[in-house]
Amino acid sequence: MITFSTDISRIDRELVYQFLSEETGRLKGQPPLALDVVLTKSLCFGGYLPGGEQVAFARAITDTITFAYLCDLFVVKDHRGEGISKLLMQAILAHPDLKNVQSIGLATPDAHELYSQFGFVRVDPSERLMIRFNKNS
Incomplete structure (x- = not known):
């Protein structure tokens, strides 16, 4: 059973840094x-798996009211295909800081099917950008 936490003291910094510098290039060249x-x-x-091993990560940049930007979502290769990304999206x-945000944006080169399941729609000709509007706000 996987659990999710927003406690940044639990983050496996080496795992996340490696992903953000090598996989996405977002932190490439940064210390x-x-x-x-x-x-x-x-x-x-x-x-996190029951033993505490981190197998997934995501972050949101948000004002908690009007907008959030979801980025850097990943599941480690050995655990892909187990439904973890869907559980992470549900979490x-x-x-509380995101469930009533008016809209959530993201950019993805290849995970449109995942995000579409959660109400995200494509919004640009590049077909990378997606957005989800909260029907309750």
Whole structure:
């Protein structure tokens, strides 16, 4: 059973830094300390196995009322295909700081099917950007 936490002290910084510098390139060329800024300026979600091993991550940049931007969502390769990304999305959208936000944006090169299941729609010709409007606000 996987659990999710927004406690950044639990984040496996080496795992996340490696992903953000090598997989996405977002932190490429930045020192590892740059990750601390990223983590403290975002609402971060870690996904953990019962023994405490982190296998998933995502973060949201938000004002908690009008807009949030979801980024850097990943599941480690050995645990992909287990439904963890769907559980992570459920945890993110249920979080008190995000569940009533008017809109949530994201950009994805290849995970449109995942996000579409949660109400996100494509909004630009590049077909990377997606947005979800909260029907309750």
